[in-house]
Amino acid sequence: MLQIENKDRFAKIIAEALAKIELTVTDAGMKKRWINAIAKATAEIEENGVFMTYQEDDHSLIIWSQKSNKIYSANGHCQCRAFEQGSPCFHRAAARLVRLYMEPESVTVGTVEAKEIPYLKNTKEPIRVEKYGSVRLPIYN
Numbered sequence: 001m002l003q004i005e006n007k008d009r010f011a012k013i014i015a016e017a018l019a020k021i022e023l024t025v026t027d028a029g030m031k032k033r034w035i036n037a038i039a040k041a042t043a044e045i046e047e048n049g050v051f052m053t054y055q056e057d058d059h060s061l062i063i064w065s066q067k068s069n070k071i072y073s074a075n076g077h078c079q080c081r082a083f084e085q086g087s088p089c090f091h092r093a094a095a096r097l098v099r100l101y102m103e104p105e106s107v108t109v110g111t112v113e114a115k116e117i118p119y120l121k122n123t124k125e126p127i128r129v130e131k132y133g134s135v136r137l138p139i140y141n
């Protein structure tokens with residue numbers, strides 16, 4: 001069972017994950033798929049965290065999928081069809097988010113310069129606010 005108690009910290013990790021995609025993924029289609037995977041992961045963690053377990057020893061996230069009735073063990077890899085096809089899946093996205101959330105020393109949230117990241121630019125009004133589960137992130141142009 002996985003429960004996110006520190007929502008502020010979780011929101012920062014999601015923002016950081018989106019920023020990393022923005023900075024490191026150049027292919028537009030792949031970028032979109034990863035962003036969707038992160039959005040789905042956020043919602044799944046919040047709604048179905050009861051079916052997830054974080055394994056500290058190998059940093060994997062065990063996810064019991066209600067939909068397929070399969071159990072996935074995700075860290076850098078996964079057992080689902082999307083992963084087989086080389087696509088981003090929410091299992092891997094969720095595993096990374098949870099790992100960063102669980103290990104405060106493994107990541108320094110806020111190391112990326114906000115001005116480099118379209119999502120986090122703070123110079124003008126956000127063009128819209130996107131919801132990732134219950135987390136709201138302002139999107140800037």
Ligand SMILES: [Zn+2]
Pocket residue numbers: 072074078079080081082083089090091092
């Ligand atoms: Zn997967």
